[in-house]
Amino acid sequence: MADRSPLREAAVQALDEASGAVIVGDPGVGKTTLVREMTTGLERAATEQTVVWLRTPAKLIATPWGILEPLIGAEHGPEPGVDEVGRLIERCRRALRDLPGRPLLVIDDLHLVDAVTAVVVAEIAQTQAAQILATCRRQPGPPAAVGTLLRQNLLHQVDVAGLTxxxxxxxxxxxxxxxxxxxxxxxxxxxxxxxxxxxxxxxxxxxxxxxxxxxxxxxxxxxxxxxxxxxxxxxQAELATLSPAERDVADLLALAGPTAIELLAGAIEDAALTAMTDRGLVVLEADQHDGVLRARLVHPVHVDVIRATVPPRRRRILYERLQNESADVTHPAALFSTVDWALSCGVTPPVEDLIAAARAAAKLADARLVRRLTEAALAHLEPADPRALDLRMTRAQSDRFAGNFRAAREDLDVVAAHLPAGVEGEQLRWRHARLVANLQQYGADDVDAALTTIEHVELTTPPLWQARQVDRLVRLAWAGDYRRGLGELERFAERKDHPQALRASMLGSLIAGLGQAGRLEESLRLADDALRSWQTDSERYPWLLWEVLGTRFLAALWIGDPEGAMNPPHIDDPMAKVDDAVVQVGHGRYHAARGEWSLATAQFRGALSRFAVRDPSGFGPTASANLSYSLAALGDREGATRARRDYETAQSGASRVVYGDSQMRVAAASVALGEDDAAQRCADLDAWSSHQGLWLWAMHARHLRCVVEAASNRPTRMQVDHLTHAARRVEGPLGPLVVAHAQALAEGDAVLAGRLAGRLAERGVWIPECRVTHLTSRQREIALLVRAGLSNREIAERLTLSVRTVDTHVGNIFERLGVGTRSDLASVLGGFRARPRHRLTVSGSVGLVEPVAVGLRSTY
CATH class of the missing domain: 1.10.8 (Helicase, Ruva Protein; domain 3)
Structure with missing residues (x-):
């Protein structure tokens, strides 16, 4: 469950420093749970405090000072006057003095107590006859007498918000x-x-x-x-406590969406809106785009429940009431809420509102609502009407994102029969061609057909010629064909006369291509410069920003900088769109780079569960490859094998923009599993990468081949030379490290190889062991972090474990592997037998390898 220890500590501190604490928050945020945990802790600790609960059920709060029964008994006199209140306070004091230890009065729902009781509680706190621990809703807040003590700091307020x-x-x-x-x-x-x-x-x-x-x-x-x-x-039980006027506010805002204040004036009572705001159920906020002050329900779940349960007749009455005040259709959420509301009432909104609402729903990726609104609008349009063609293409794109390729094709076929010729129809023809090509490339895995479709669409204006050129290059990148596309992408990016949005549309592909070609520092400079000067309109081009951020993230991981991957130049653009499943893959990659393999595995599984429902960009196989890699690191042979098979069988329609990355991870998993074809996988990746000019993956493939050879023999001079040739083409610190590691393997220097493997792990590169070690998943995770040079305390902090737990795991690991030191452990995890050391001369590589090797020897 959620760790709310900081709140408990704040409340305990309040009890130490003042006469008590009032836990304040909205309904359901855990105020009572927090108080129960505190009182349970006091009882278990056998403190000198005596806890007295003063509860507020309806039968007690209906009677003045009824909740004081645990102190003064159930007999009550008439409504107290001034003298009687004083006697009541004295009775409570005497009762408290008779209790053993220091009394602690616990009051649940302080906001419900009557004014007399509040005066008694305040006097008890002020005279320190007992400490007070109370819960109170933010609205209406504490009674006046207690509120005075909070302002005087005699009682401390502890605010409890919802979970992060x-x-x-x-x-x-x-x-x-x-x-x-x-x-x-x-x-x-x-x-x-x-x-x-x-x-x-x-x-x-x-x-x-x-x-x-x-x-x-x-x-x-x-x-x-x-x-x-x-x-x-x-x-519904919570809503039942609202007055009729307050319920009008709730129902109207649920059905209409965020609504401008001036439009609500004649439809609701001002006092009711104020009351709903005070209760924390409604919030008033100015829109960041048009500055209009709008009211909306705070909790989306209230919106969902109300919209699903408002009876048809009341729905129609409220609709007519708000329409008399001219509904707010300038806010996207209000627009499609109001239009959908009208349709549910049997009212046909203006066709332009239907069209705008369908577009707004598409931006929010609500495919079901897009289809409903589009059908309603198409019923009033001729098939060849440009608005009808636009709507069908909007729905086709929405259906493709939702994985409904057949429905998308049907709409596009209808559009194709009515596309206008000539210059007037160019934009429609271009949009249609791109949507068809997307289905061909990402639905049917046929990039050549997609390129043909783009090439053959009739375009006559230079801006669209440029757009077609960029579209072709981006498609080649997403197909993994950088040999044909990377050089052209560079040349296009160098030209300053192209529109800014067009240049932005190819940046993600160029950053990814440069990074994989080994030009990692150049790739990161390009990404950071673009982000610092970003001006592309995310409302028109919602995916471009995240393409740049995503490829920059990968480039930072590839160069060996996991922390830098998480800290790009700051960009805050709420209109930019992101695929949450792809983001979750990124979270997994970060955890894997830090050696947090269990966390990485959970993130990859989470992403795959979403991709199984919807994968418009074809990144599901990428998640499978990464899951196989992580499970192999944890020693889960069956799981790693299954994930690799999932990767290999899901290639149709898969994105290949980082195909080499996925193949490298699958090859590394194969090496760790000790599979017979591991060396061939490395050779195949090497051949493909070299052909494409992607030297980053050629380097990793050749390095893995050296690791495979070390398991039974040792890498040859030619293999290390071959690796050096690729590593020289890769910018950043990893090239020298992998060459030095391969050289140590070739020399049979298990100690140095283990230390270099630890240095690579610090950079996010896992060197798979080529022999099976009988460790649990958690032990393997800890063992790999030991090899990376982390202390037991550092491992505990990274994996959120106690130091004692890590100490125990490390001891068990040493015992299972038969080693006595951390250096021995690093050698064993190298997966090869130590041999007599001899110096291997790598032709042409002294400047690359020797400084690293010598530096490491002197350090260790």
Missing amino acids: YDEVEAVLTTALQGPVALETIWKTWEVTGGNPLYLRELVRSLRDAGAMVEVDGAWVWNDRGVVGRRLTDLI
Whole structure:
């Protein structure tokens, strides 16, 4: 579950420094749970404090000072006057004095107590007759008497907010006992607002409804339209406490979406809106684009439940009430909410609103709503109407992203029959050709057909000629064919007369190509310069920014800088789009580079579960290759083999923009598994990489071949020379390190090879062992970090374990492998027998290898 120890520490500190603490937060954020944990801890610690719970059930708070029964008994007099309040305070004091130890009064839902009780509680705190520990909702807040003590700092306030994204991830992973897809974590956090109560009920509801399922070893919320019965009942119970006027506010905002304040004026009562804002159910915020102040419901789950449960007649009445005030259709969410609301009422909105709403839904990747809105609009348009053609292409793209290739083809076939000729129809023809080519390349794995489609579309204006040239080069890159495309991409990028957006569209491909060609420093400079001067409109081109960020991330990993990969020049663009599954692969890559193999495996499984539902860009096989690599590092032979087979059988439609990266990881896994064809895999990767001019992968393939040879014999001079030739073409620190490691293998120097393997691990490069070591997955993970030179304390911090646990694991590892020192362990993990040392001369490589080897010998 989520670690809320900082909140407990803050509350304990408040008790130490003041007369008590008031835990303040919205409903369901865990205030009572926090207090229970604190009081349980006090009882277990056998402290001198005596805990007295003053509870606030309806039958007690209906009677003045009723919650004081645990102190003064159940007999009450009439409504107290001034003298009676004083006597009541004295009765409480006497009762507290009679308790053993220091009394601690615990009050749940302080905001519900009556004014008299609040005065008594405040007096008890002020005179230090007892300490106070209370929970209180943020709205309406504490009673006046207690509020005064908070302002005077006699009581301390501890604020409890909803769970953070990371805390939600931890809760989901624990509750579901397995990895969770990144998109599912994000949606769950967004819908619940981090509210622990909503989170618990949502997960239970989704599992009961079959909407939260395990796919490829990770959990996925596979139907966003399902909220579930349990959570629906909970939300409806909360909404039942609203006044009729407040419920009007909730229902209108749920159905209409974010709505400008001035448009609500005649549809709701001002007092009701103020009350809903005070209760934390509605927020007023200015839009970052048009500056208009709008009201919206705070919790998306309230929106989902209300929209699903408002009866048809009330839905229609509210629609007509808001339409009389002119609905707000300038905000995208409000636009398609209002249009969808109208359709559910049997009202046909203006066709232009339907078209705009369909486009807005497409931007939010809601394929189901896109289809519904498009159908409604097409019913009012002629097939050849340019607006109808545009709508069908919008729906085709939405369907492709959702994995519905057949429906996308059907729409594009209809469009093809009505495309206009001449200059007037160029933009439509160009868009249609690109969509068809996308289906051919990413749906049918036929890049040649895609290139033919792009080449044959009739275009007559120079800007579209340039767009076609860039499109061709980007398609070649995504097909992994850098031999034909990289040089042209460079030449195109050097020209300054092309539109900025057109240059931005090819940057990701160029950064990836340069990096894989070994020009890593140049690749990173290009990426960082682009990000520092980024001006491309992400509303029109929503994916371009993340292409640059993603390829820059990989280039930093490839050059051996995992921490630098996570720290690009700062870019904050809320309109930029990102594929959460691809981001989760990136998280896995970062953890793998740090040797956190268990975390990496969980991230790759989470990404694959999402790719199994929807993979528009073809990165699913990339995740499989990385999963195989991580499982091999953990010693899971069966899992690594299965993931590799998944990779090999899913090549149709796969993106090959980083094909060499995936192949290298599969080859490394094969080496670790001791497979007979491991050497051939390395040779095949070497041949392909050399042909494409991708020297980064040629270097890694040749290095892995040396590792394979070291398991039974030793690398030859020719093999090390061959590796050196490739390494010279790769910028950055890895080239000298892999050559030095191969040279140590060739010399039979197990100690130096082990130390160099540790240096490479620091740079995010895992050297697979070629013999089986009988360690658990956790032991292997720790052993590899030992080889990387980390101390037990550093390993504990990285893997979030106690130092004692790591000490125990290291001792067991030494015993299983029959070693006595960390140096011996590094040698054993090299996977080869030590031989008499002799100096290997590598022709033409002294300047490359010798300084590294000598430097390491003197260091160690």
